[in-house]
Amino acid sequence: MSQEEKISRTILLIEDNEDHAEITQFYINEYADDIEVIWLSDGKIAIDHILEINGNSKRIYPWLILLDINLPKYDGHEVLLRLKSNQSLKEIPVVMFTTSNSNQDIETALKGGANSYIQKPIEPDEFASTIAKIIDYWSLNQHEIIVNNLNHHA
Amino acid sequence: MPDSKKILLFEDNPDHEELFTLHLEMTQFAGAHVRAVPSFQSGKELLLSDYFDIVFIDLSLTDSTYSETLEQLDSLSHSCPIVVLTSLDDRNAMMNIINKGADDCLSKSELNDSTLERTIQYNLSRWELRKELSDERQRLQEIIRGTNVGTWEWNIQTTELNINQRWAEIIGYTIEELAPVTIATWLKHAHPDDLLHSEQLLKKHFSGELEHYECEIRMRHKNGQWIWILSSGKVVEWSIDKQPLRASGTHTDITERKLTEEKLQLAAHVFSDTHEGIALTNADGIIVDVNPTFCEITEYSRQEVIGKNPNILKSGKHKLDFYTEMWKSLMEQDHWRGEIWNRKKSGELYAERLTISAMYDEKGKVRNYVGLFTDITQQKEVAEALRKTNEALETKVQERTAELQKALKKAEQANKAKGIFVANMSHEFRTPLNAVLGFSQLMLDDKNISAQHREYLKTINHSGHHQLSLINDVIAMSKLEDGQTTLELQTINFIELLESIIEKATVTAKNKRITFETTYSSELPRHINCDSEKLKYLLNSVIENAIKYTESGGVCLNIKSGQTDRYHSVKLVFDVKDSGIGIPEEFQQSIFEPFFQIGNLGDKVGTGLGLTLAQRFLTLMGGEMSVNSELGKGSLFHIVLPVAQAASPSFKAAKPQKPDSNEYRIQAAIDDNANQSYQYEEDPLTEYQQQIKALTAKDMDILAPEILAELSAAASALDIEGTMEVAQQLKKSNPALGDALITLINKLDFETLQGLINPDH
Secondary structure, eight states, X not given: OOSEEEEOSEEEEXXXXXXXXXXXXXXXXXXXXXXXXXXXXXXXXXXXXXXXXXXXXXXXXXXXXXXXXXXXXXXXXXXXXXXXXXXXXXXXXXXXXXXXXXXXXXXXXXXXXXXXXXXXXXXXXXXXXXXXXXXHHIIIIIHHHHHHHHHHHO | OOOXXXXXXXXXXXXXXXXXXXXXXXXXXXXOEEEEESSHHHHHHHHHHSOOSEEEEESOBTTBOHHHHHHHGGGSOOSSOEEEEESOOOHHHHHHHHHTTOSEEEEGGGOSHHHHHHHHHHHHHHHHHHHHHHHHHHHHHHHHHHHTOEEEEEETTTOBEEEOHHHHHHTTOOXXXXXXXXXXXXXXXXXXXXXXXXXXHHHHHHTTSOSSEEEEEEEEOTTSOEEEEEEEEEEEEEOTTSOEEEEEXXXXXXXXXXXXXXXXXXXXXXXHHOSSEEEEEETTSOEEEEOHHHHHHHOOOHHXXXXXXXXXXXXXXXXXXXXXXXXXXXXHHSEEEEEEEEXXXXXXXXXXXXXXXXEEOTTSOEEEEEEEEEEOHHHHHHHHHHHHHHHHHHHHHHHHHHHHHHHHHHHHHHHHHHHHHHHHHHHHXXXXXXXXXXXXXXXXXXXXXXXXXXXXXXXXXXHHHHHHHHHHHHHHHHHHHTTOOOOOOEEEXXXXXXXXXXXXXXXXXXXXXXXXXXXXXXXXXXXEEEOHHHHHHHHHHHHHHHHHTOSSSEEEEEEEEOOOOTTSEEEEEEEEEEOSSOOOGGGTTGGGSTTOOOSOOGGGOOOSOHXXXXXXXXXXXXXXXXXXXXXXXXXXXXXXXXXXXXXXOOSSOOOOOOOOTTSOOOOOOOOHHHHHHHHOSSOTTHHHHHHHHTOOHHHHTTSOHHHHHHHHHHHHTTOHHHHHHHHHHHHHHOHHHHHHHHXXXXXXXXXXXXXXHSTTO
């Protein structure tokens, strides 16, 4: 394994609203203060960043992607589509985190492969327990799947 | 000069023979050829073999005495007159001879040329007359036979009636069957009503008023039917004092004629009295007759239309095609039926429903056309009025429909716009709220903040939460009204759900310093199939509502579950009882209406939608809620909710679920393993996973189709007994498969079972 390959204790926060980004960061730190939160302020920046850290020379998988829907450039649905249709990225858990509760958004997101859908605002403890479940699951099982996948594609 | 006659003479005395010849020579029959025989036998034979004009016979013969001959007279061929020559002058003896069959008698003592001549002359002419009469009778008999006429001869004095075979035949009998025939026979068979008429006619004939008797009379046939007879006759013999003695006549069967007559009468009656106009034309279409109704309707008199073409009635309202069609139908189908506008004599238009039929002669050629019609002008007018009304109505309906459709379209557009607005509003409201709630929460975590500011922040946070639930309720309401809300059924842990509700309620009640108690009237199912978010909202709303309106005492929640039926359904009953202010009776129905509040409740203002949403969710779930309340004493909310009981949760990953508006539902839509890792404490798969693993849809293929169908039906009805029965049956022939199915059923995993039965689903 010559490439740098790891699962980082990182959450990618894709969110255009600065206030929300700050609050979410606060919530994440409430849950665990050693998690690195990378804030990406629009859909395109987010995709570019993810592709960059998963380039030829390295594979860095975040624990989780928190994805807003109303975003400039690429909206949340498009970001989700790009992630889930990429063979090497599709296993990264994506949690929609948005103020929208329109049936259409929820359906589109869940059909598009979002692993969960959390509506803002949310109580800090509820938020914490939700992402805990996903991160627990991820660290227990998904790591192996991803590594297997990678070996397959390598 | 008469022809020379041939005379046969029976005479055994030659002297007498000579004397006879001598006398004969003196008469005009002098040239007659006389053949004389002495014996009866030889004369008798001669009479058979030869022709004679007259026979003279002396009764005393060589082979036969006087009396013997007399007795044998009958045996002689009676082809000519037979005259007995006798020596007796006695008148009685002579009468006796005549009675024995002789035509005449001549006394020998009186025999001379003149008596002989007279005797021959008389007998020859009488014989000729008799022959003529006999021929005449013969002919008459033949005529009678030929015309099939019954004859009768009535002796009025003796009442004796002489009839022929035909007379009897007409009424279905033979003469023998009717014997003895008297006038009573006639009276017995004639129709009593007609007899009266017959007797009147007879009387008139007897009195000379009528020359003939002729009467149509019914007689009872042997078969019980009445037949019509024409009885006619005449008195043929009168007494000196002009009393009828004998009458004779005929019977003719006129039943057929009578029936025809009746039919004709009926036809004539129909023709003249019917309410339909009738016109009869010949084959060329020229009117030959019309009935009174025709005249009444058309205003033409009979004389005016006879000989005319019916097109005098033409209205001009129909095109040529119409008449062409009419004639085509007449030619091809023998009739035409339809409605037609015609014109009366006065020029007035009228509508008729007309049927024209062609009538044919025996050769199949059209003989007549019959047109039958009724005036339907009034009907037409009514129909037209109706049609116009209908048209007007239809137009109105169409207009109204168009208006409605327009309105509907508008409403749909408005609805759509509203949907978009609501979705946006929800998002737009939440975005700043997220900041308010987030930052106030964030600041509350700051240890350096002052106590007063901490209170302010709490108020900000609390107000933000209140506003959030308000928004959530409004959105939920809006979604409900748009029909966007659906049930999200899944297997849930009912006990856990109850615990979270009770925990929350206990805290709220504690804050208000009132009690909150929970009692259970029966054992509750652990796992149920239910929309947990809606159930949670429902129970929370009702309990919060009870706490909100209770100042002292407390709120009690009682839960019980009914019997589980064979379809695995159970009724959950929640009673929420409070000792609050109560609801006035007139408002008890209104409390479920949106934004309903009783009086001024100051700080108790909620969203105003809690109970409304609770009730609507309950209805959606198939449950019912009622309220029982007494002002000042408290209220009881009674909730009945049928749910499907599940002994253990199903192992298939739960379907991704839409988060509900007011609860932050997190649906980890991840695969089975993930689900298993955090959703359930124990791992229920291990017990029978090995068995099921070995079981594939292909294994099910070996089952007979009817068993599969039975199993499928029972499985889709969640029928434990039914599926178990099939599985037990199956175990006998295929123990492995049977056991596997029984395990599945015991685990109540109908989903897997159905998947096996119907792999496409």
